[in-house]
Amino acid sequence: MTNALYAGSFDPMTRGHLDVIRRASKVFDKLYVGILINYAKNPMFTIEERVEMIREEVKDIPNVEVVSFDGLVIEAAKKLGVSVLVRGLRAVTDFEYEIQMALLNRNLARELDTVFFATSLKYSYLSSSVVKEVAFYDGDIHNFVTPNVERLIREKLAAK
Numbered sequence: 091m092t093n094a095l096y097a098g099s100f101d102p103m104t105r106g107h108l109d110v111i112r113r114a115s116k117v118f119d120k121l122y123v124g125i126l127i128n129y130a131k132n133p134m135f136t137i138e139e140r141v142e143m144i145r146e147e148v149k150d151i152p153n154v155e156v157v158s159f160d161g162l163v164i165e166a167a168k169k170l171g172v173s174v175l176v177r178g179l180r181a182v183t184d185f186e187y188e189i190q191m192a193l194l195n196r197n198l199a200r201e202l203d204t205v206f207f208a209t210s211l212k213y214s215y216l217s218s219s220v221v222k223e224v225a226f227y228d229g230d231i232h233n234f235v236t237p238n239v240e241r242l243i244r245e246k247l248a249a250k
């Protein structure tokens with residue numbers, strides 16, 4: 091059995107994230123989606139909201155489980171018993187940060203490897219930050235996020 095962890099902020103989850111989740115779920119026996127509790131960032135959604143948001147989107151994929159974690163990703167991986175970290179690569183601009191993270195994590199935990207999924211071309215420009223920015227200025231985000239996530243973003247902005 092090869093289990094993997096796809097860790098990230100997912101604030102919010104984009105169609106690009108979902109694409110990586112769907113494809114990685116076909117490659118690994120079990121895929122954990124791990125939402126980082128990051129005290130340094132000022133997120134739009136709470137951890138509980140993000141867990142619920144992602145669970146709703148992946149409820150039809152039986153081998154995907156959504157969890158949240160605090161601290162180092164390698165410690166979360168050890169606790170979950172996974173041997174692979176999954177990351178999505180969009181453009182060459184992601185490479186420097188991603189390779190640094192992968193090398194650092196493998197240095198800290200020799201048994202842990204990172205597997206990169208090239209994101210589908212149609213999502214290669216997408217990020218959670220651009221989704222939030224476009225939504226903030228009332229732009230059309232329906233190509234970037236699922237209808238449920240779009241509704242949650244609109245509700246969040248309306249409540250401000």
Ligand code: PNS
Pocket residue numbers: 097098099100126161162163164191194195
């Ligand atoms: O979606 P993101 O914000 O690009 O995800 C980044 C994430 C959560 C994978 C990364 O920041 C992370 O692994 N943070 C946990 C702390 C950690 O392990 N740091 C060392 C590796 S950079």
